Amino acid sequence: MYKITLSEKDTPKKWYNIAADLPVEPPEYSQTEDGKQLENLPKIFSKGVLGQELSTERWIEIPKEVREVYMKIGRPSPLFRAKGLEEHLDTPAKIFYKREDMSPTGSHKLNTAIAQAYYAKQDGVERLTTETGAGQWGTALSLACKLMGLDCLVYMVKVSFQQKPYRKTVMQIYDGEVIPSPSNTTEYGKKVLAEKPDHPGSLGIAISEAIEVALNDEKAYYSLGSVLNHVMLHQTIIGQEIKMQLDKIDATPDVMIGCVGGGSNLAGSTFPFIKDKLSGDLDCQFIAAEPASCPTITQGEYKYDFGDTCGLTPLIKMYTLGHDYIPPSVHAGGLRYHGMAPHVALLAHEKVIEARTVHQTDVFESNKIFAQLEGVIPAPETGHAVKIGIDEAIKCRKTGEEKNIVINFSGHGLLDLQGYDDFLEGKLED
Numbered sequence: 058m059y060k061i062t063l064s065e066k067d068t069p070k071k072w073y074n075i076a077a078d079l080p081v082e083p084p085e086y087s088q089t090e091d092g093k094q095l096e097n098l099p100k101i102f103s104k105g106v107l108g109q110e111l112s113t114e115r116w117i118e119i120p121k122e123v124r125e126v127y128m129k130i131g132r133p134s135p136l137f138r139a140k141g142l143e144e145h146l147d148t149p150a151k152i153f154y155k156r157e158d159m160s161p162t163g164s165h166k167l168n169t170a171i172a173q174a175y176y177a178k179q180d181g182v183e184r185l186t187t188e189t190g191a192g193q194w195g196t197a198l199s200l201a202c203k204l205m206g207l208d209c210l211v212y213m214v215k216v217s218f219q220q221k222p223y224r225k226t227v228m229q230i231y232d233g234e235v236i237p238s239p240s241n242t243t244e245y246g247k248k249v250l251a252e253k254p255d256h257p258g259s260l261g262i263a264i265s266e267a268i269e270v271a272l273n274d275e276k277a278y279y280s281l282g283s284v285l286n287h288v289m290l291h292q293t294i295i296g297q298e299i300k301m302q303l304d305k306i307d308a309t310p311d312v313m314i315g316c317v318g319g320g321s322n323l324a325g326s327t328f329p330f331i332k333d334k335l336s337g338d339l340d341c342q343f344i345a346a347e348p349a350s351c352p353t354i355t356q357g358e359y360k361y362d363f364g365d366t367c368g369l370t371p372l373i374k375m376y377t378l379g380h381d382y383i384p385p386s387v388h389a390g391g392l393r394y395h396g397m398a399p400h401v402a403l404l405a406h407e408k409v410i411e412a413r414t415v416h417q418t419d420v421f422e423s424n425k426i427f428a429q430l431e432g433v434i435p436a437p438e439t440g441h442a443v444k445i446g447i448d449e450a451i452k453c454r455k456t457g458e459e460k461n462i463v464i465n466f467s468g469h470g471l472l473d474l475q476g477y478d479d480f481l482e483g484k485l486e487d
């Protein structure tokens with residue numbers, strides 16, 4: 058058996074909200090004394106997602122229209138067994154990988170983009186603004202907006218805009234409008250450029266620009282691709298599907314791994330299992346794989362910080378490297394974020410989730426092995442999880458343990474070939 062599939066009718070009907078089951082009370086969002094960050098939320102987010110952001114209801118129904126689009130884009134996604142890799146590693150462990158790369162835009166991000174575009178449309182707005190780093194989120198939101206009949210404006214981190222020209226093309230195919238950030242289309246962008254005309258940009262700055270536009274346009278909302286509770290919620294269809302898939306072979310996971318940028322693919326794949334761990338029904342290890350160059354959980358502080366650089370978002374209690382942190386331009390652009398989803402951060406702080414760092418060259422090294430054995434080329438982001446999965450399988454070879462290792466395969470790397478090219482030519486920095 059190489060893959061475990063589900064039928065369309067198995068597409069989850071509810072999202073799982075971990076806020077109902079957290080081991081400690083999650084810290085509330087807050088704002089600065091002179092700031093309006095909390096009051097601004099209803100101006101930039103739909104009623105639907107704001108309600109979910111603060112909800113403590115355990116199961117939240119997925120609107121029929123959203124579930125319909127989930128099926129249209131190919132959900133449920135298959136769970137593959139990496140038999141080639143197992144044999145190569147000579148491990149008694151079973152390695153599974155959940156194929157979020159099979160979404161039309163190549164990553165898990167469409168799962169929340171569709172929901173967010175749906176709720177925005179419900180409120181009667183005409184467009185969504187957002188930021189994108191590597192481009193996966195901008196791509197997903199551009200397609201979701203197209204499917205829901207909205208316009209989409211994307212601020213793309215300038216260094217990625219230059220490194221990944223084809224991402225821009227994909228967004229434009231879906232009619233997304235793409236502006237390199239920092240830009241002179243916003244007050245904040247102008248300020249950044251005045252101080253440093255050749256600024257490479259960062260996710261934090263691009264978020265500030267996108268929020269500024271949404272605040273000044275009644276017909277626009279802002280949309281975030283990770284970090285916030287409602288994004289984690291929408292992604293839980295991944296973990297619910299994995300559960301059904303493992304049930305089919307009477308298996309439970311012993312180790313689950315996801316790479317972390319803002320935390321959403323890790324949260325989505327693991328939260329339904331963390332529920333069982335917290336209730337004492339499952340013994341499983343949850344590992345967050347982060348880049349050594351942007352080590353948010355392992356090196357960051359657990360404290361209140363802004364989600365963006367300029368301070369337009371509420372203060373969020375999370376692991377953070379500081380809201381003005383400019384990470385080095387590693388190829389895993391999707392992992393270059395200074396903060397971490399508050400629910401993931403809380404669970405890491407409570408030691409339910411553990412974090413490990415991975416170096417960029419090791420990522421490309423193990424991705425090449427994975428591609429040669431399994432065929433699929435992992436996204437550089439995904440490669441962080443693949444690397445940890447390989448490490449865990451090698452441990453099992455040494456101990457003889459027959460663990461079930463589940464990697465959330467967050468995306469493919471077919472639009473990240475520049476990084477692969479640099480790697481193959483030995484030009485990649487660590």
Ligand SMILES: *Cc1c(COP(=O)(O)O)cnc(C)c1O
Pocket residue numbers: 163164165166193194282283284316317318319320321322323391392436438439467468469
């Ligand atoms: C965006 C992205 C990530 C990181 O974001 P999370 O919110 O942490 O999931 C990881 N992998 C891929 C392929 C991505 O596109």
